[in-house]
Amino acid sequence: MALLSIVLPAYNEEQNIANTAKVLSELMVEQNIDYELVFISDGSKDKTYEEIKKAAAQNPHIRGAQFSRNFGKEAGIFAGLELATGDAVIVMDCDLQHPPQVIPQMWEMWKNGAEVVEGIKSSRGKESLGHKLSAGLFYKIMSKLIKMDMNASSDFKLLDRKVVDVLLGLPERNTFFRALSFWAGFRTETITYEVQERQFGESKWSLWSLMKYAIANATSFSTLPLQLVTVMGIISILFSLVLAVQTLVKFLMHTAQEGFTTVILLVLLIGGFIMLSLGVIGHYIARIYEEVKGRPKYIISDVTDNVQGEVVGAWKKR
Ligand code: UDP
Ligand code: MG
Numbered sequence: 017m018a019l020l021s022i023v024l025p026a027y028n029e030e031q032n033i034a035n036t037a038k039v040l041s042e043l044m045v046e047q048n049i050d051y052e053l054v055f056i057s058d059g060s061k062d063k064t065y066e067e068i069k070k071a072a073a074q075n076p077h078i079r080g081a082q083f084s085r086n087f088g089k090e091a092g093i094f095a096g097l098e099l100a101t102g103d104a105v106i107v108m109d110c111d112l113q114h115p116p117q118v119i120p121q122m123w124e125m126w127k128n129g130a131e132v133v134e135g136i137k138s139s140r141g142k143e144s145l146g147h148k149l150s151a152g153l154f155y156k157i158m159s160k161l162i163k164m165d166m167n168a169s170s171d172f173k174l175l176d177r178k179v180v181d182v183l184l185g186l187p188e189r190n191t192f193f194r195a196l197s198f199w200a201g202f203r204t205e206t207i208t209y210e211v212q213e214r215q216f217g218e219s220k221w222s223l224w225s226l227m228k229y230a231i232a233n234a235t236s237f238s239t240l241p242l243q244l245v246t247v248m249g250i251i252s253i254l255f256s257l258v259l260a261v262q263t264l265v266k267f268l269m270h271t272a273q274e275g276f277t278t279v280i281l282l283v284l285l286i287g288g289f290i291m292l293s294l295g296v297i298g299h300y301i302a303r304i305y306e307e308v309k310g311r312p313k314y315i316i317s318d319v320t321d322n323v324q325g326e327v328v329g330a331w332k333k334r
Pocket of ligand 1: 221
């Protein structure tokens, strides 16, 4: 019988673990699907990992790991993929905002040959206006840069073992899971779902963290900002050519004026362009620096008893 792994990254979700574990395992038993739940506590500071251990002790289908600190949801997802042993893996939030009722349908699609099942949001659920606006802007920019419609896509998806192995084999540290499954290709089907309301706790994203996430992902998936630097350079060269001709003509006709205003404005404008461009380039160099250091995406500090393997910094399969 094929095994379905469900990967659930969790950061300070002590109120959600027990409930989510119960809801999902009941559903899997009811649907007669052989399953495992992989909870990754992303360096939670509350009792999340204790809750995972408790759940794992009660139900052998549940496994989990704790990070040494908060490494972010991306790292949580990848650690989950690494630990998952299933023939198909579903990644979902552990706050049940991704409705579990959709899982059996995803599973059916996989059995019928789909290698990737993308969860598409039909609505974003109830969110604060600020969150909605910032998330909206975030997806607009992302979609433009990546050339994929990111607005409705989410981290809720099913991946075939083949695809999981491809993603795990990628050498890069800065990953963007949501877009990587598009990038990988494979036989992809979509399923629409309605984002549910969060029952316990609150969203872990602040405006600031969302912005950092947007910039990091945009630059990891697109070099367009670098090309914009070139475009800006060309525009200022054309502009300065016109001004140079004008200045020279005026000089030769002995009608040159003091013209300090122009000089100051030009210095400011060009200075601004240069600083901005250096910033963009610097950002990419920083990314290259991070990749070159080759540090692991995450460090696992503990795993539940039923996880087999070795915990030395990043957990390795044996
Ligand atoms: N999460 C995580 N690490 C983080 C932030 C969030 O593992 O640093 C998890 C979180 O526990 C949840 C999922 O990512 O399972 C989605 O987070 P959240 O519900 O806060 O985001 P939202 O649903 O508001 O977009
Ligand atoms: Mg949520």
